[in-house]
Amino acid sequence: MNGMLFILQGVVTLMLAPLMVGLVRFFKARFQNRRGAVPWLPYVSLWSLFAKDMTITRYSSWVFRFVPFVLASIALVLAFVVPTFAYGVVPPFLSNLFLVGGLFAFGSAWLVLGGMDTASAFGNMGASREMTLAALVEPALYVSLATIAFAAGSWSLDGMLAHEAGLSWHGGALPLSFALGALLLVALTENARYPVDNPATHLELTMVHEAMVLEYSGPYLALLEYAAAVKLTVTMLFLFALALPFGLMHVGASPLAVVFWYIVRFVFASFIVAFIESVIVKMRFYRMQEYLSLALFVALAGLVLVLMQQFSF
């Protein structure tokens, strides 16, 4: 049973990842009074990219060709180890928060190498920005996850979700809401969304993530875009599973409720990302340390509260 669920959870994430990207774009279009494209357009885009030829500069090495596969593999692993609608199915050692955080960082590092490999000015500019952000985002990422881990008494994402699901609202909700708030800021940064990066821009000079993949085309670009979609989907679904821990799959859960709450969280997460990108302005790059310091301090506040609760008992 658990093995089946483990596989199901990963496969569903992999299948629905492009849909989340499409839904975000769809909601954004609606916020702008546009009709927008159908939400499943990213599937078509990926398909057409896979069917295209590639243009690869001869001034590139094996690193350039290796990176899409590394990123896609990481996305594959993330889809299976990050719980999105069920708990108790991913073995704790696989969804350990340091392992997942490490996978994120590992992916960033390879993407940066891919961006730098062709020695184009934009790739290097994006790489330099990505590394700056990576250094800034890491403390906030680990402190916010550690807050939940302390409260849950488990260092695995799976255990955190199990703890959330069993939590009563008056219990430990306050410190966890701090952690979740910080985690949202972190998730937006990790996925190159507002206010850190603009995924819809055509302005090369302002890009972070897009600058690093600027030289990629065809199937390699499809792999990278798909990997980014999976990363967005798992982070947002995990975050919203923590925030709305209803209808999570476990022994005795009704399948109908699981599906219902999964759809709710999926749509709601896309809506929130689109909402944020419609009401705020992309931040000046040199404000990033303030933004991510905010995330860190909010997370620290949560951590302090959790530790105080634990030691007062």
Next chain:
Amino acid sequence: MNIDQLCSELGLVRAESGIVEVLREELARQAEALVVKEAPLVFMYATDERARGSGFAVHAVFSVAGDGFLTLRAALPADAPAYPALTRSIMAAHWYERLMGDQFGILAEGHPDWRRLMHHENIPAGTHPLRKDFAWNTRLPHAQEPHLMHQVEGQGVYEIPVGPIHAGIIEPGHFRFNVRGERILTLEGKLFFTHKGVEKLVEGKTPEAALPFVERISGDMAVGHTLAYAQAVERAVGCAVSPRTRWLRVVWNELERFTAHIFDIGNMAGNGTGFTFMAAQGFRMLEELRRLHEALVGHRYLRGAITLGGAHDLDALAQQQLSAQLRKTERELETILDVAFRSDGLMERFETTGVLSPDAARAYGARGVGARGSGIATDLRSEHPYAAYAELPFLVVMEAAGDVAARFRVRAREAAQALALIRAALDSLPEGSAQVALVPKQGSALGWAESFRGAVIDFVQLDERGTIDRLAVSDPSFMNWPLFGELGPGNIVPDFPLCNKSLNLSYSGTDL
């Protein structure tokens, strides 16, 4: 200070044509004296007069606010045309002198940056297309002339080449950034990739036949360019337009300015910062105005609104249609500007970004919003009123800060002002015909208009048959591009697109 006073103080003698002849050795000194007397250099052009038995001539045009333009003319020999460069003391001359070097092979001696401007690397050395003995359809061999750009060396300094092909659908232009980290150290542009040769193509054409060429110098500035050109031609042949035409020209000019400011408000606040609301709403309003243009004159970019000796007339129904749409857009503009000014995130991106100092703006001869955002009150509509501007209530809009926010505010306020001017003009629109016949004959004159990008100044010279002998166009973008070298450094690279959008310059207008 008027022109006569200036001339007598500086010992200049005006010929009957109003032009002051000076020796070429004296040109730089006299020009400097004029600039010191607060008559800024606004325009330089050269002419090839070898067919009439003399050599070349270089002209420098100065603006004497309230009293028109003063032109200094220096004759140059046909075999080695050269004169001491004005750029040594007048920054505003630096692109003009390089341009005349490319167009006519006139050497500005002692120019601090004597590189090509208009010609790219594939144009062979010694090509001077505006000389009369150069046929417009000459097929040039493919050359590889070196063009060095400014470089900075040092630890951690690197170069970012951007363009000429861009990710968005914009015209080609190459920008070379030297940065350390994200901070811009120097910034240099290389434009002129799509030369159209308008000045050459119109030679030998009647003014009427040349009008469509002028209309296409910069696609979104059809009224600005045709108005300056039409007024130059009318002045050259001594044609007085009807009062109704003068009022209608204010309407068309202000309608184009209004539409363009709506675009810029949406583009700066929307695309420049990623505030999608402003982009979506701004471009929606822009589209409604473009449709209005099409309904009124039959063209979305107002081609045909200005004619030689006239303007497109508006009947009562068209006036109602115009007023109704403007009322709607005005309300919506107020709403979105309110949202913009209340958005801390947006204003934070705008403020202190891309600061242009008043000194730099003045030195480079900045025009339009670029100058008025830095506290320079330059506006042809008040300095040298044309059409019916002298009879309409009008105050120059100005902001002092010189940053992107200041330019945004200038645009917002000028949009409101454009509406007021359109309404005032429609209210007092004189009866009568909106078109008089124009008979081309020999003559020459300057014509000017304040477009949404700033001053357009045209020089037109018609020969004895009444066809164009020389048309020289001074586009505001040409004057404002070099400003990026001043306002870019010190900013971070991701803020450059915002600086760029705040000036919104035309590549096509520069490379006419």
